[in-house]
Amino acid sequence: MNITQEKIDDLNAVVKIAIAPEDYTPRVDKALKEQAKKANLPGFRKGMVPVGHIKRMYGKSILVEEINNMLNENIGKYLTDNNVEILGQPLPKVEDEKDFNWDGNDTFEFAYEIGLAPAVDIDITSKDKFTQYNVTADEETLAERITNIRKSYGKMTNPDVAAEGDVLYADLAELAEDGSVLEGGITSTGSVRTDLVSDKKILKSLIGAKKDDVIELDVQKAYGNDAAAIAKLLNITDEQAAAVKSKFKVTVKNVNRLEEADLNQEFFDKLFGAGVVTDEEGFKTKIKEEIEAMFKQDAERKLQNDIYTQYSEQTKMQLPDEFLRKWLKATNEKLSDAELAEGYNDFAKNLKWTLIENKIVKDNDIKIEYKDVFETAKQRLDAQFRMYSPQALPEDQLAQYTTNFLQEKDNVNRIFEEVKAAKVFDHIKSVITLNDKEITFKKFAELN
Template sequence: MNISHENIDEINAVITVNLAPEDYNPQVDKAIKEQAKKAKLPGFRPGMVPVSHIRRTYGKAILLDEVNRLVSDQINQYISDNKLDILGQPLPKEDDQNDYNWDFNDTFSFSYEIGLAPKFEVPFTEKTKFTEYVIKADEATLESRIKNLRRSYGKMTNPEVSEGGDVLYAELKQVNAEGNEVEGGIANTASVRTDLVDDKKIKNSLIGLKKDDEVTIDVKRAFKDNADIARILGIKEEEVAGLEPSVFKLIVKNVNRLAEADLDQSFYDKLFGEGVVTTEEEFREKVRGEVESMLVQNANQKLQNDIYLKGLEAINVDFPEAFLKKWLKATNPEIKDDELEEGFADFLKNLKWTLIENRIITQNGLEVKYEEVLSLAKERIAAQIKMYTPGQEPTDQELAQYAVRLLGDKEQANRLFDEVKALKVFDYLKGLVKLETKEIEYDKFLELK
């Protein structure tokens, strides 16, 4: 057996595997004997099928399988032994079309294209500068959060006349261009949230309405989200695109308004526990602290993105693009050429950052441990439970059971592994580079690029 590789250039190479009969026949003979022991064929007792019969009947198929397996194993071993930093997987050369007899006496030669990762230096040192933002809650953000909290613990009222932000319980009837009801058209009774209406003119038309008042609205103009349209009309979301006409008569049945909770001790106790907060000033500072603690994640995301963009900008390398496109087509045969071209630039960006991450991990002995992936899975599950079933506190043992079940899904496990890897690299880089801390209000932070 002989295996070698030839560099076409710095990022493309060809691996060639040569096999003589003595290289593959021992494995083929072993496979044929194992098949004979397992075979159940008419006229033969189980496990007593002659080896010669298996060779004669299935020999070429077994030979093909074993040769392919041997070639694949040898190429993978060669890549590992020679520490070749490859991209994707080896692909058979398209012009490698040898005509073999497959009679157990052939000398085989197989050639495979490989793409090589470009050489580069990690572009981050202790002299690389970044800004780490400490986001403070501006007054508008603070007031918005306080308003939402008060509404969450408020009471529903039924005023006579509608105002902005009210919910109209109304009957909707599909009408034609003349304003007449469409025969057999859509009719439904539902709650219409005026705060979700996007069109200003339509939103204004829903203010000042009383019970039994009527107004005509175009639901496709009124709402951006098809899910909102589907809900108020009682139809499937996929039916919204073909909805014609999209004009409906809205007849008010009731006006609902959520009155905000009073800023009193009862409200403070419900939010923070009995006696923890006793004044409006303490309440505002408590909410400010909670808002700013949530904004830490926004600051981290900004820093991560700045590091990502800096890494992409600092490294100017070539990739084996022709090879990578062939590999993507081979592994995703359903992808169309225009789809491949459209997403290829983003693919190269992600590939470049993945190479940077892997280089940082390798050079610094970083390691992603199973316990870390399990811990992240438990965090994600606990957050979901808190979101959908407030007040329910699963035990650590229950979370562990849910997490192990989640990690049994290969796709989910890979996603969480990549998250832990990204966090580990981010933490390492935060400790390496020079960070300049800067306070900024949230509204100003949103203006940053």
């Protein structure tokens, strides 16, 4: 067997493989004998079918299978042995395919296109400065969070008159241009949430509404052309909602108001457990701690995004774009040209960052061990289980779930990449200069 590489340029090459009869004949003969032992054909005792008969019946298909096996085994070995770093997988050159007799005497020649990984030159030093935000809860944000929590544990009431934040449970009917109900138009019974109404004039018309009141509503204007919100209100698809132009007759059936839960010991115990919080000040402190812990995660994500953006932009590299587009099409049969054109830039950006990550891992001898993957997977599963029950699973049971979870190759790969990304960012943060800055959540939100 002869394998050669023909370099087209710095990013593209062609690997050629020649397989002579002396390379494949021993494998084919062995496969024929194994097939003869297993064959169960009329007129022959099982396992006693002559090899010659098997060859006449199945010789060509066995030859094709063995040639394919040899190609798959040897092209990968060649690339590994010769330290050829590629992107994607080798693609057969269709225009170079030849007609073979498949009679056991052919010398097979195949050619594969490969996309070569570019050299990555990244320089990370303490001169690189980034801002590490410490996000604090301002009074407005804290009050908003407390109100939401109290409402989620509150009770529903039906006041006579609607106020801001109430929900109007109503019948809705599409109107014709003359203001009459459109025959065959959209009708629905739904909840008009005043907290989602962005138009101040429309909001004012809804406040003060009572049962049996009739209101004319421009849903597009009311909801700021939010197709998802309109679709939910009218019980139609997002596409249909986006196309709605008509106004609607709203007949109020009821006014619903979610009253906030009382700040008492029963409420505190429901939230935090018996006796953990005993007064309003402790409740406020606890909520502040929880939301600032969430803000810390948001700040960490921003730092990671800032690092990703800066090093992605300053690390110049070319990709074998033409090859990669061809490879994406070859490995995703349903991918349309339009989808490829729309999504390729994001694919290329992610691929470039992966190459940067791999370079950092290699240059700094960063180890990603199975125990790291296992612990991260266990944390993710624990968080999922806690969404449904505050009671933690026993450690041995959680470990067994984690072991089962990691039996799936896709799960292992996904968690491995997560661990690698975390270790790379930890390394970068240990080198660069981080300037701490305290900022309120409102100001922080404006940065994103």
